[in-house]
Amino acid sequence: MMPSAGKLFRAATRRWLGPTADPDSIVKVTVRNEEARVVRVLTSERDLAAFRALWAGLVEVDPRSSRPPPEWRPCYRLSIERVGRGGRTAHATWFYSPVGGYIQMLAIIRAVCVAPLYRRPSPDAFEAILRPEQA
Numbered sequence: 001m002m003p004s005a006g007k008l009f010r011a012a013t014r015r016w017l018g019p020t021a022d023p024d025s026i027v028k029v030t031v032r033n034e035e036a037r038v039v040r041v042l043t044s045e046r047d048l049a050a051f052r053a054l055w056a057g058l059v060e061v062d063p064r065s066s067r068p069p070p071e072w073r074p075c076y077r078l079s080i081e082r083v084g085r086g087g088r089t090a091h092a093t094w095f096y097s098p099v100g101g102y103i104q105m106l107a108i109i110r111a112v113c114v115a116p117l118y119r120r121p122s123p124d125a126f127e128a129i130l131r132p133e134q135a
Contacts, residue, residue, distance in 0.1 A: 022082075023052040023053075023055050023056045024052060025082040025083055025084060026048060026051065026052055026055065026080055026081070026082050027043075027048070027081055027082065027083050027089075028041065028042065028043050028048075028080075028081040029041070029042040029048070029051055029078055029079070029080050029081070030042075030078070030079040030081075031076055031077075031078055031130045032076065032077040032078075032079070033075070033076065033077075034075055036077065039076075039130075039131075039132040040130060040131070040132050040133060042129070047129065050129050051129055054120065054125060054126050054129065057120065057121060058103060058118040058119070058120065059118060059119050059120075059121060060116050060117070060118055060119075061102075061117050061118065061119045062117075075096065075097050075098055075099075076095070076096045076097075076098075076130050077093060077094070077095055077096075077106075078093065078094040078095075078096055078130070079091060079092075079093050080092050080093075080094065092105060092106075093105070093106040094106065096126070096130070098123045098124075098126075098127040099123075100119065100123065101119050101120035101121070101122070101123030101126065102117060102118070102119055103117075103118040103119065103120065104116075104117050104118065
């Protein structure tokens, strides 16, 4: 099966565009649960460094051949804040499910570059950093 034009474009521009480009620009991650309650906010350099390393390992999957399991549903909503050129901040919201490690951007229009399906190769490590801190 031929890869889509969108996938080829994202592969060619992965280092400059897309969710894994410049993970060091991530300055804050707000984690919400299924009820939209904030369960964790990552702002410390230690937490952000761990998140950035895991985020950089996202792998795009073809939704036609790699379907999430039927029990897939977003368990976490990640609001990722980045500082870009000129000090401007940008925000993006992503849905994540530890069932299979699937991640997808919240998008109004499912365009070529907007909302492909990604997957974490090791969901356990990713979920561990998202869990609420124990008081």
